[in-house]
Amino acid sequence: MRVPLRDVAAVAAGVLAPFAAALVLMPLRTSVTHTNLALLLVVVVVAVSAFGNRFAGALAALSAAAWFDFFHTEPYGSFHIEDRADVETAVLLLAVGLIVSQLAAHARTMRQAAVIDATHLERLHGTTRLARAGTSSTDDVVRRVRHELVAVLELRACRFEYGTLIGRPPRLDPDGTVKVDGWIWDLERQGWPEGETELRAIVLGRYQGRFLLTPEPGSAPPPLEARLVAADLAAQAAAALDEDRVSAGPRP
Template identity: 85%
Template sequence: MKIPLRGTAAVAAGALAPSAAAPVLLPLRTSVTHTNLALLLVVVVVAVSAFGNRFAGALAALSAAAWFDFFHTEPYQSFHIEDRADIETAVLLLVVGLIVSQLAARGRTMKRVAVTDATHLERLHGTTRLARSSTSSDDVVQQVRQELVEVLELRACRFEYGSLLGRPPRLDPDGTVKVDGWIWDLEQQGWPEGEIELRAIVHGRHQGRFLLTPEPGTDPPSLEARLVAADLAAQAAALDDEVVNVGPRP
């Protein structure tokens, strides 16, 4: 199973950021209330959640509560708490950190979804306008190739016209990826090795195929992004003129 680089970094930050922030706050231990120190650690939890995901945020909340206990409650440098008020503060830090981390992750997700939806719609409209107005299939293929690189976060994309050679992994119009006829678990396994085929088909007629080269270490594209990619490929097949080969994006 491939672990996305950003997800790995977020989890690492969730575990390490509170442990780094808690000792930095030591000079404030005698002049600032424990409640305020806990709130400062909540800020760290929010920052991790905004950068990463729900799991990273939850891990940061647990880490913040543990290191608050270790550095800022008596007996110091111990995970034992004697004072009842400190126990309540540590528990509240954990609960508030968990709640805030989930809200921050959800807010980031909703914002990304809204922006992504608008961007996908503009991609489809722009390509459709070009396909209707252009007399050169080469222009449409170039446009679609560039859009595919962006929407799927690819390293490269090229177009082949003509017969299908070999049996590379294939991205189908329903957004699934198939390897040797079997559905590939993209969310769990990431992109399969090598180039992935995306066929340009219109009215049942095969006009060519895009060969996609994913960028290593990136998160797998969402189902919505894969469906948009399939629609873009269909636009490239909409013209009946001969399609010329397009090389990899510089």
């Protein structure tokens, strides 16, 4: 499973940013109090945490405490501390850095969740508006849902099949679970199953077709919220197809 590039960069920043900051602050170690230097390093920890994640923030706090000890406490160039006040400052730097990093990472997570929720809501509303506009064909709605599914589930491809069911591929159910041969698949631990996964378009018990989802190889599985949005999008397509079928009436 691939690790997102942002997370890799955040971990690297967690190690290197406090080191670089401590190095840059070296000329000030005799003119600025150690407490103020430690506070400046906390700012670096917060910046890394806001950019990255909790692990990167914790790593930055550990790195900041270590390099504060190495560059700014006597004997310089050593991880040994002689002065008791410097020991307390280093311990406080570590503790405050860990606490603040977790708070910053939590705030970033909440902000991202709010943005994602708003994006999902707009996807659903946009699809609903298209389906109810009366100027778009069912093919347009299906095409729109395919596009949205690729974005929501971060897929490599998505296609739609009309008609009867053929075969028994893995299935994404409306409750967000994935089933393989009737058994619930541990998506979070095992990732996507091999091959395509079907998402059926059903409304009022009437089967309209299915979306066949092709994930990116090695990609992380989408969260439950994204899978539920995907199921709602498929239901929108099913409703449009069913309405079109009813409007057309029985075939002669």
